[in-house]
Amino acid sequence: DAGVIQSPRHEVTEMGQEVTLRCKPISGHNSLFWYRQTMMRGLELLIYFNNNVPIDDSGMPEDRFSAKMPNASFSTLKIQPSEPRDSAVYFCASSSTGLWGYTFGSGTRLTVV
Amino acid sequence: GQQLNQSPQSMFIQEGEDVSMNCTSSSIFNTWLWYKQDPGEGPVLLIALYKAGELTSNGRLTAQFGITRKDSFLNISASIPSDVGIYFCAGQLMRGAGNNRKLIWGLGTSLAVNP
Numbered sequence: 001d002a003g004v005i006q007s008p009r010h011e012v013t014e015m016g017q018e019v020t021l022r023c024k025p026i027s028g029h030n031s032l033f034w035y036r037q038t039m040m041r042g043l044e045l046l047i048y049f050n051n052n053v054p055i056d057d058s059g060m061p062e063d064r065f066s067a068k069m070p071n072a073s074f075s076t077l078k079i080q081p082s083e084p085r086d087s088a089v090y091f092c093a094s095s096s097t098g099l100w101g102y103t104f105g106s107g108t109r110l111t112v113v
Numbered sequence: 114g115q116q117l118n119q120s121p122q123s124m125f126i127q128e129g130e131d132v133s134m135n136c137t138s139s140s141i142f143n144t145w146l147w148y149k150q151d152p153g154e155g156p157v158l159l160i161a162l163y164k165a166g167e168l169t170s171n172g173r174l175t176a177q178f179g180i181t182r183k184d185s186f187l188n189i190s191a192s193i194p195s196d197v198g199i200y201f202c203a204g205q206l207m208r209g210a211g212n213n214r215k216l217i218w219g220l221g222t223s224l225a226v227n228p
Contacts, residue, residue: 004155031214042116042220043156043201056215091155095214101146102216104155 004105006092012111018080021108024073025094033102034067034077035091043091049075082112119202119219126192127227134222135186136202144205145178145185146216151198159200160187192226199223 005024013019025032033048047057049069057067064083069075079086089109093102117136126132136145144163148156160171162178162185169176175188185204189196202219 033214043218045215048214050214093155101158101161104157106153107155 004092004094004103006090006105006108008108009106010109010111012113013082015083015112016081017112018078019082019086019110019112021077021090021092021110023075023077023092023105025075025092026103027073029094029096029103030072031095031097031102032069032075033093033095034075035093035104037089037091037107046077046090079110082110084112086110087112117202117204117217117219119222121222122220123223123225125225125227128192128194130192132189132192132196132224133186134200134202135184136204136219137184138204138217139183140206141182142185142204142206142217143182145176146203147174147176147185147187148201148203149198150201150221156201189224192224194226194228197224197226 004026007022030051034046036044036046044059046059047067048055052069065079067077087110089107091104091107093104095102117138119136146161147159149159150156159174160169160176162169162176165178165182166180167178173190178185199221201221203216205216
């Protein structure tokens with residue numbers, strides 16, 4: 001199994017630009033999570049999906065952030081417009097029902113200048 | 114958002130020493146997890162604990178789920194250089210079980226090992 005695959009690994013963009021982060025969960029996993037990691041706030045859950053349906057998006061910072069999961073094998077996290085304070089490492093993780101151990105991807109390091 | 118109290122924040126030890134770190138909460142948890150994150154990678158699950166009082170080992174790692182359900186510790190015995198990284202605790206609150214798969218996270222313990 002290839003694990004959770006995220007792309008791109010690194011993204012540098014200018015303030016105001018749209019950023020799209022991509023995630024392919026592990027095949028057969030039915031829960032998908034988007035996290036943001038910063039030194040100050042640690043790991044923050046942004047949103048999670050169960051069977052492609054958003055269950056809890058209370059961690060999404062503001063309307064500039066949106067996430068979709070059109071099918072069981074793909075999800076996107078979009079930031080539009082991006083701001084310097086969005087700079088962080090964004091992780092996608094997936095899990096199966098009954099398993100509390102998520103499998104994380106390698107993350108996307110986003111820098112907004 | 115809610116976070117677990119994880120300590121110590123960082124540790125610098127000599128190779129071969131034992132390490133202990135812990136997490137506490139004012140709330141009751143029904144699952145505790147310990148993860149390790151290497152630089153440039155996502156966290157990787159080390160140990161999962163599901164019952165109060167449970168003591169589980171994974172090689173040189175041992176973790177326990179506190180009897181009160183409000184704490185957990187992780188021990189690493191005979192540390193080696195590849196133990197370097199950030200260790201996170203995470204847990205699921207007792208209430209809101211079922212479909213709620215949200216985890217609460219500690220801020221991590223950064224471990225450095227001097228060869």
